[in-house]
Amino acid sequence: GIQVEQSPPDLILQEGANSTLRCNFSDSVNNLQWFHQNPWGQLINLFYIPSGTKQNGRLSATTVATERYSLLYISSSQTTDSGVYFCAVGRTGGFKTIFGAGTRLFVKA
């Protein structure tokens, strides 16, 4: 099956700093999502980005499907950005969504 690797596993930032999270996947995929899970367990869909670049406020994401990776950029980080960021991939026609192990982010005030 498809393997999904996320890096770094843990990240500590000072409020206001920028960061880049990476997701590598081992085979071709037709959909890719980035999620944020807050400390209360809520899992929020940040981006649905099988290819290309999208931006939403301080967050942006880029997926280069031909090279099998995606990047999530967080700019001017805030304490509310703390939590776990998951990358999840899947194939068209299949319902199986495969999650990476996540990047655990802590933003210090």
Next chain:
Amino acid sequence: DTEVTQTPKHLVMGMTNKKSLKCEQHMGHRAMYWYKQKAKKPPELMFVYSYEKLSINESVPSRFSPECPNSSLLNLHLHALQPEDSALYLCASNYPGGPQHFGDGTRLSIL
């Protein structure tokens, strides 16, 4: 507030009890999912319903029994659970192939 509603938010049950988790969405999505998440781990897929038919069962023990009464509702019936089944249970929905929307989850503790 999420568009996928799960009840209850918390559940404590004994190993001999029978209980049910409920999930509801009104976005017109035709695929609904149950995931199990242990602490510090990613969500693990349990079941997928597509157009109210069971599409995926990831070899889940029979003490977990899913049900999809209609396109908006998804239940997970629990019976004779084990302590290792304590976890966060997440429901999600989407148009097949589209972005998934998750509920807030049910935190389940088995005594």
